Amino acid sequence: MSKRKVKDDHMPVGECITQVQEVFRERFCCQKLPEQPEGVESQHKHLLELLKRTAVHGESNSVLIVGPRGAGKTMLLKCVLRDLLEEKEVEKNLLQVHLNGLLQTDDRIALKEITRQLNLENVVGDKVFGSFAETLGFLLEALKKGDRSSSRPVLFVLDEFDLFAHHKNQTLLYNLFDVSQSAQAPIAVVGVTCRLDVLELLEKRVKSRFSHRQIHLLSSLTFPQYAERVRTQLSLPDDFPDDKFAQDWNASVKNLCEDKSVEEVLQRHFNSSKDYRMMHMLLMLCLSRVSVAKPNIKPADVLEASKMCFTDAKANMLHGLSILELCLVIAMKHLNDVYEGEPFNLQMVHNEFKKFLHRKSSSMYNFEQPVIMKAFEHLQQLELIRPVDSSSAKTQREYQLMRLMLDHSQIMEALQKYPQCPTDVKQWAMSAFG
Numbered sequence: 433m434s435k436r437k438v439k440d441d442h443m444p445v446g447e448c449i450t451q452v453q454e455v456f457r458e459r460f461c462c463q464k465l466p467e468q469p470e471g472v473e474s475q476h477k478h479l480l481e482l483l484k485r486t487a488v489h490g491e492s493n494s495v496l497i498v499g500p501r502g503a504g505k506t507m508l509l510k511c512v513l514r515d516l517l518e519e520k521e522v523e524k525n526l527l528q529v530h531l532n533g534l535l536q537t538d539d540r541i542a543l544k545e546i547t548r549q550l551n552l553e554n555v556v557g558d559k560v561f562g563s564f565a566e567t568l569g570f571l572l573e574a575l576k577k578g579d580r581s582s583s584r585p586v587l588f589v590l591d592e593f594d595l596f597a598h599h600k601n602q603t604l605l606y607n608l609f610d611v612s613q614s615a616q617a618p619i620a621v622v623g624v625t626c627r628l629d630v631l632e633l634l635e636k637r638v639k640s641r642f643s644h645r646q647i648h649l650l651s652s653l654t655f656p657q658y659a660e661r662v663r664t665q666l667s668l669p670d671d672f673p674d675d676k677f678a679q680d681w682n683a684s685v686k687n688l689c690e691d692k693s694v695e696e697v698l699q700r701h702f703n704s705s706k707d708y709r710m711m712h713m714l715l716m717l718c719l720s721r722v723s724v725a726k727p728n729i730k731p732a733d734v735l736e737a738s739k740m741c742f743t744d745a746k747a748n749m750l751h752g753l754s755i756l757e758l759c760l761v762i763a764m765k766h767l768n769d770v771y772e773g774e775p776f777n778l779q780m781v782h783n784e785f786k787k788f789l790h791r792k793s794s795s796m797y798n799f800e801q802p803v804i805m806k807a808f809e810h811l812q813q814l815e816l817i818r819p820v821d822s823s824s825a826k827t828q829r830e831y832q833l834m835r836l837m838l839d840h841s842q843i844m845e846a847l848q849k850y851p852q853c854p855t856d857v858k859q860w861a862m863s864a865f866g
């Protein structure tokens with residue numbers, strides 16, 4: 433929908449809500465880059481200058497962007513590239529190659545992708561090269577201008593950089609860093625990684641060719657700053673089509689952030705993660721509860737959204753188990769308590785389960801051995817239990833040693849929510865020893 437400038441007129445609430453959703457979808461789903469990425473101004477300047485040196489002056493460079501997941505590494509790089517490409521000459525000249533360690537899992541695939549992204553497939557044709565270096569050299573040579581005097585600058589972005597270090601002989605990294613150091617062609621190599629110890633992964637000859645420039649995105653945010661960030665992220669911009677609605681919305685967001693219960697929720701999120709990605713997830717869930725009938729966010733929405741963010745995926749899986757499977761998990765929990773986390777086998781679990789059954793008169797839980805075996809296998813498929821040693825596959829299934837992949841609190845939490853859980857099963861789970 434187009435952003436009509438009504439300003440003094442009021443739009444119908446329904447239309448305002450649609451606009452609100454559009455604004456926040458763009459902001460939270462990374463469809464629109466922020467004008468100036470907040471909190472990383474110096475890193476932005478540093479990276480922009482570095483890449484400019486390659487794009488404009490033809491210098492070669494290499495740099496690593498290091499920071500935890502969701503810290504904004506990709507966003508920083510995208511903002512820098514956007515600003516860099518604003519210069520006409522750069523836009524015309526600079527070539528980009530984007531590789532990802534999750535996709536280009538070996539150097540042969542990476543080289544194919546480089547050729548494809550540089551549009552050199554036809555130039556390479558059926559030529560056979562002796563080594564990786566030869567191919568890369570050929571590709572860079574092919575990019576030289578007609579008079580061979582200068583080469584077009586190429587930016588290599590290696591996302592999930594640490595994964596490239598696992599490639600055989602680290603050939604790709606060695607060659608890229610070698611070119612960047614020896615000034616054969618103007619290239620900039622930008623590695624993006626969440627591993628702080630990434631340099632340790634590099635072989636000596638690779639490390640010595642790297643410039644050792646690193647840009648760190650480590651957050652030193654305090655809680656008041658975090659709360660303020662939540663407020664600004666939830667606020668509507670000045671150019672929102674309906675002024676009155678935007679003012680009311682922003683005032684209600686301010687009140688919301690000052691609410692005691694909301695502050696507690698935010699504190700909990702702040703303690704577990706300070707990054708934008710987690711914050712956006714929480715805010716997105718809050719916004720999904722906004723409707724025409726309730727055109728603002730209430731503290732209860734934040735509480736509900738937070739609960740959804742923190743639900744444990746494994747504990748959730750327990751809700752789908754049959755009662756027999758649940759009983760086996762409880763038996764394993766008791767075994768874990770008694771033997772202090774030592775592995776167990778199906779026979780031991782079955783015996784533990786039988787102890788519980790003996791105390792009961794009803795035959796409701798009488799199951800044949802094959803049925804128990806099937807339930808046990810299902811738990812293994814769900815990865816709620818795992819064999820201690822996968823090589824012991826030859827051992828008879830009943831005696832294969834297993835470990836429970838759930839902890840006490842996950843089981844107890846799941847039991848509380850299990851639909852119509854029989855009371856005796858609940859009591860059995862809570863009893864100290866089987």
Ligand SMILES: Nc1ncnc2c1ncn2[C@@H]1O[C@H](COP(=O)(O)OP(=O)(O)OP(=O)(O)O)[C@@H](O)[C@H]1O
Pocket residue numbers: 459460461462466469470471472499500501502503504505506507508625626707708709712
């Ligand atoms: N300074 C910022 N301002 C606004 N949004 C941000 C900022 N930093 C990060 N984000 C948002 O946080 C989310 C995660 O950012 P990004 O993908 O850049 O993280 P990353 O460090 O590259 O993560 P990963 O290591 O998983 O690739 C994105 O949706 C992005 O828009």
